Amino acid sequence: MTADFFVSPQGNDAWSGSLAEQNGAGTDGPFHTVARAQQAVRKLKAKGALTQPVRVALRGGTYFLDRPLAFTPEDSGAPEEGKWDRMQAPERPVIYAAYAGEKPVLSGGRRITGWREEQVNGRKAWAASIPEVRRGEWYFRQLFVNGSRRMRPRLPKQGLFRIEEVVGARFGNDWGESIQRGSDRFIYAKDDLRPWRNLQDVEITVLALWESVTMQIKELDESKRLVIFDRNSERRMTDDFKERGAPYYVENVFESLDEPGQWYLDRPTGTLYYLPLPGESIETAEVIAPYLVDLVRIEGDAEPVQCMRFEGITFAHTEWPVPPDIAAVYQSATKVPPAVMLRGAEKVRFEGCTFEQLGTHGLGLIDACRDVEIAGCDLRDLGAGGIMIRDNCRRNTVRDCEISYTGVLFHGSAGIVIGKSSGNKVVHNHIHDLTWMGVSVGWTWGYGESDGYGNIIEYNHIHHLGMGELLSDIGGIYTLGVSPGTRIRYNLIHDIYRRGYGGWGIYLDEGSTDVLVENNLVYRAQSSGFHQHYGHDNLLRNNIFALNTEQQIQRTRAEAHRSFIFEQNLVYADGSPIVTDQEWTPESADFERNLYFDASGAPDFAGKTFEEWQAMGMDAGSIVADPLFVDPESGDFRLRPDSPAFALGFKEFDLSTVGPRRQ
Numbered sequence: 018m019t020a021d022f023f024v025s026p027q028g029n030d031a032w033s034g035s036l037a038e039q040n041g042a043g044t045d046g047p048f049h050t051v052a053r054a055q056q057a058v059r060k061l062k063a064k065g066a067l068t069q070p071v072r073v074a075l076r077g078g079t080y081f082l083d084r085p086l087a088f089t090p091e092d093s094g095a096p097e098e099g100k101w102d103r104m105q106a107p108e109r110p111v112i113y114a115a116y117a118g119e120k121p122v123l124s125g126g127r128r129i130t131g132w133r134e135e136q137v138n139g140r141k142a143w144a145a146s147i148p149e150v151r152r153g154e155w156y157f158r159q160l161f162v163n164g165s166r167r168m169r170p171r172l173p174k175q176g177l178f179r180i181e182e183v184v185g186a187r188f189g190n191d192w193g194e195s196i197q198r199g200s201d202r203f204i205y206a207k208d209d210l211r212p213w214r215n216l217q218d219v220e221i222t223v224l225a226l227w228e229s230v231t232m233q234i235k236e237l238d239e240s241k242r243l244v245i246f247d248r249n250s251e252r253r254m255t256d257d258f259k260e261r262g263a264p265y266y267v268e269n270v271f272e273s274l275d276e277p278g279q280w281y282l283d284r285p286t287g288t289l290y291y292l293p294l295p296g297e298s299i300e301t302a303e304v305i306a307p308y309l310v311d312l313v314r315i316e317g318d319a320e321p322v323q324c325m326r327f328e329g330i331t332f333a334h335t336e337w338p339v340p341p342d343i344a345a346v347y348q349s350a351t352k353v354p355p356a357v358m359l360r361g362a363e364k365v366r367f368e369g370c371t372f373e374q375l376g377t378h379g380l381g382l383i384d385a386c387r388d389v390e391i392a393g394c395d396l397r398d399l400g401a402g403g404i405m406i407r408d409n410c411r412r413n414t415v416r417d418c419e420i421s422y423t424g425v426l427f428h429g430s431a432g433i434v435i436g437k438s439s440g441n442k443v444v445h446n447h448i449h450d451l452t453w454m455g456v457s458v459g460w461t462w463g464y465g466e467s468d469g470y471g472n473i474i475e476y477n478h479i480h481h482l483g484m485g486e487l488l489s490d491i492g493g494i495y496t497l498g499v500s501p502g503t504r505i506r507y508n509l510i511h512d513i514y515r516r517g518y519g520g521w522g523i524y525l526d527e528g529s530t531d532v533l534v535e536n537n538l539v540y541r542a543q544s545s546g547f548h549q550h551y552g553h554d555n556l557l558r559n560n561i562f563a564l565n566t567e568q569q570i571q572r573t574r575a576e577a578h579r580s581f582i583f584e585q586n587l588v589y590a591d592g593s594p595i596v597t598d599q600e601w602t603p604e605s606a607d608f609e610r611n612l613y614f615d616a617s618g619a620p621d622f623a624g625k626t627f628e629e630w631q632a633m634g635m636d637a638g639s640i641v642a643d644p645l646f647v648d649p650e651s652g653d654f655r656l657r658p659d660s661p662a663f664a665l666g667f668k669e670f671d672l673s674t675v676g677p678r679r680q
Contacts, residue, residue: 018117021061021071022054023047026078037074037116047076051086051113051123058111059091067095067109075330077119081127088315094324096364108324108364115329115369125309125356126161126334129289132299138275143291143299151287157306157336158220158269158426159376159400160280160289163297166374166398166425167280170273171266177224177486180262181206181242183254196226196258199250199344201235203262205242212237214271218284221246222428223254224516225263227453227490229428230254230344251345257489257517264486264516307336307376311354317361317385326366332356336376336400346401349434349457350427353401355381359389366390376400376426382410382438389413393679399423402430403448409468410438417445417677424452428487431495432479436460437468447676448479452487454495455479455510461498463528471502478676483514483543491515492524492548493539501531509675511652513542521548522565525581528552536670538654540564545571546588555581559668561654563589563646568597575600582607587644587662592617598624603634610638610665640665 022034028047032039034057039046048054054073061071071094094110115121132143149155160167172178182204189195213219216234221244223230232246256263274281280291291304312332315322335356339346346352355378359365363386372379372394379396382389384407396403396418403420406413415433424430431454435441448455456479459469479493493510496503510522520543523534529552538561539546546562549555551574562569569588572580588595588611595613601623613620613627620641622630627641645657656662656669663669 018074019072020074022057022073023076023116024051024054024073024080025049025076026080027076037076051075051080055086055088055092070094070109070112072112072114074114074116075121076116077121079122079124081124082309082312085309085311086123086313088313088322088325090317090320090322092325093322096324110324110326112326112328113330114326120331121329122331122333123312124305124334125312125336126305126307129304129306132304134299135290137290137292138272140275140292142274143293145289145304147287147289149287150282150284150289155308156284156338157282157308159307159336160291161305161334161374162291163303167278167291169269169281170271170275170279171268172270172273173266177264177266178206178209179264180204180223180254183262184243186253186255188260196253197251199252200254201232201249202243202245203254205244207242210237210244210267212239215284217247218269220268221265222268223250223263223265224428224487225252225254226257227348227429227488228252228345229488231339232344248341248344251343305334307334309335310337310377311335311356311358313357315359315362315365321361321363321385321387322365323363324365326368327370329369331371331373332379333374346427346429348429349454350378350401350424350430351405351407351434351436353377353427353430355379355383355405357381358383359386361385362389363387364389366392367394368392370394372396372403373398378405378430379403381405381407382413383407384409386410387412391415391418393417393677396420397422398425399430400426402434403432405434405436406438406441407436408438410441412440413438414442414444415446416442417679419447419677421448421450428452431455431457433457435469435472438472439468440471442473443475443477444473445476445674445676445678446478448477450481452484453482453491455482455493457495457497458503459497459500459529461528464499464530465528467498467500467528469498469503470500472500473503474505474508476507476675477509479508479510481512483516483520485514486516489515489517490519492521493542494522495524495526496529496532497526498528499530503531504533504535505537506533506535507670507672507675508537509672510537510539511541515543518544519548520544521571522546522562523548525549525552525555530554532556533558535559537561538563538672540649540652540654541566543567545569547571548573549581550574551576551580553578553580557581557583557586559585559670561587561589563587563649563654564591566593568594570596572599572606575605579604580606583611584609585666586611587667588613589644589646589649590615590617590620594621594623596623601633601635608636608639611636612644612662612665612667613639613641614643638665
C-alpha cells in the first residue's frame with residue numbers, strides 16, 4: 018500500500034514514518050502514534066500548497082490514546098478549485114486510512130493486567146488491583162473482555178422491579194409541574210432493595226415514558242422502605258402517564274456477582290472482580306476498561322476543517338462520567354457526547370469505519386458542519402445512539418451504514434438523530450435492534466419556526482426497535498416540527514415494540530407539517546403503522562400499512578385544520594381496527610382512494626362499518642377488498658397481477674435495494 022506516512026503499534030515516533038515496516042537495521046520504519054503522523058502532515062503542508070492527496074496508513078493493532086486526537090484547520094486538505102466554466106484542480110484530501118487488509122483500532126481504554134485468582138460469593142473469580150480507582154482518579158461502568166462487552170450484576174435476574182410509591186409526585190395538565198417535576202426518593206416493595214456492600218455505588222435505572230433515569234443510592238431506610246438518591250430524577254418516576262410507580266432495575270450489586278461473564282468494581286479497595294466464561298484464560302485474556310470520553314475532535318474556528326477522510330478505522334472504548342446533577346439525558350440522549358466529534362467541519366468523510374464498544378454516541382456533527390459524509394460504516398454496541406447531526410448543520414449524508422445494539426447505558430437513544438439541521442440525507446441504512454428510536458428528524462415542538470426542513474429519509478431498513486420492556490413512545494422514523502421538503506420514502510419498517518405505549522412505524526409528532534410519506538412498507542408495529550400526534554397538511558401516499566397490532570392508522574389530536582391527506586394506500590389488518598375512536602371529519606383528515614382489508618372479518622373504522630365511515634364523508638373512491646399480497650404473514654407484500662389495488666392507481670414499489678449497498 019502506498020502512503021506518505023505509516024503508523025504502527027510496533028513503530029517509533031523517532032523514525033521517519035516513510036516505511037510500512039521496520040528496516041533490517043532497525044533504524045527506520047513507521048511512526049508509533051497517530052499524533053506523530055499528524056505533526057508530519059502539518060510539516061509537509063508547511064512546505065507549500067498541496068498538489069495531491071496526503072495519505073497516512075495505519076497498520077493493524079490497537080492504539081491506546083492518552084488524550085483525544087484534535088484536528089483543526091491546520092490539518093485540512095485542499096478543496097477543489099475552479100471557475101464557473103472549468104475545473105482547475107480536484108480536491109486533495111488528507112486521508113487517515115487502515116493499511117490494506119488490516120484493522121487499526123483507536124482506543125480510549127486501558128488494558129487491565131496483574132490478575133490473580135480468588136473466590137467471590139463462592140465462585141471462581143479473577144481479581145486485579147487498580148490504584149487509580151482506589152485513589153478516586155478513575156471509575157468505569159463498562160468492561161470488555163476478548164473483544165466483547167461484559168455486564169455488571171443486575172437485579173431482578175428476570176423482569177423488572179416496580180416502585181411502590183413515588184414520593185412527592187404531582188399529577189395534572191401542567192407539564193413542568195407534573196412530568197418534569199422529579200424526585201430524589203421513592204418507597205420500594207419489601208426486599209427489593211437491601212443495604213448492600215458499597216451501597217453508594219449501586220445504581221438504579223427507572224424506566225418512564227421515553228427516557229431512562231439512572232441514579233446512585235445515597236441512603237436506605239429499611240424501616241420505611243425508603244431509598245434516597247444522590248440526585249433528583251428530573252422526571253416523575255411513574256409508569257408513563259399513569260398514577261403508579263414506574264418499573265426499574267438495579268445494577269452493580271456485589272452480592273449478586275454470581276454468573277460467568279459478570280464483573281464488579283470495588284471502588285474503596287480499587288479491586289476489579291471478574292467471573293470468567295468457560296474457556297477464558299487468566300494468562301491470555303485481553304481485558305479493557307474505558308478511560309477517555311472521546312477519541313477524535315475535529316473543530317474549526319474562524320475557518321472550517323475541510324477535506325479530510327477517515328477510512329477503515331475502528332473507534333472503541335469510551336465512557337462519559339455522568340455529572341452529579343444529571344439523571345436524565347434528554348430526548349435521544351442528546352446530553353451524551355460522541356466518541357468522534359465534529360464542529361465547524363466541511364467535506365469530511367468517514368468511510369468503512371467501525372464505531373463499537375463505546376459508552377457514548379458513536380459520531381456527532383455538533384455544530385456548523387457542511388457536506389460531511391458517513392458512508393459504509395458500522396455502528397454497534399454503543400452506550401448511547403449512533404449518529405447525531407445537531408445545530409446549524411447542512412447537507413450532510415449518512416448512507417450505506419449499519420447501526421445496531423445502541424442504548425446500552427442510555428436507553429432513550431436513537432440510531433440517528435437530526436436536530437436543528439436541514440438538507441441532510443439518511444439513505445440505504447440498516448438500523449435494527451435498538452432500545453428506542455430508529456431515525457429522529459427535527460427539534461422544534463409545535464408550529465414555531467423550524468430549522469429542520471428538507472431532510473430526506475429513503476431506502477432504509479428499520480426493524481426490531483424497543484426491546485419490549487424498556488421504554489415507550491417509539492417510532493421507526495420520527496419527526497418534529499414544521500418540515501417543508503422533508504420526505505420519507507421507500508423505507509421498510511417492521512417489528513416496532515414498546516413497554517407501555519407507542520410502538521409506531523412512522524411517527525409524526527408535535528407540529529410535524531408538510532412532510533411527504535410515500536412508498537413505504539410498515540408492518541408489525543405494536544401500536545400502529547402510522548401515527549400523527551398533531552400537525553397539518555402531511556401527505557401519505559402509496560404506502561402499505563399492514564398487520565399492526567392495536568390499529569393501523571392513528572391520530573392523537575384533532576385540530577381545526579387538515580391533519581393529513583391519506584390517499585392511495587393499502588391498509589391490511591387481521592383483527593385490529595383500521596382507526597380508533599377520534600373526531601374524524603373530512604375537514605380534519607382527507608382520506609380517499611385507499612384499499613382496506615381485514616383478514617379476520619369486516620374492517621373496523623372507529624367502531625363503524627366501512628359504509629358508515631363513508632357516509633360521514635370519508636374515503637371517497639376507496640374500497641374494501643383483499644389486496645392479494647403474495648404472503649403477508651411471511652413479510653412478502655408483493656402484489657399478485659390481479660390485485661384490485663392497481664385499479665385504484667396504486668403503484669407497486671420495489672424495496673429490494675433497501676439497506677446498505679455494499680460489495
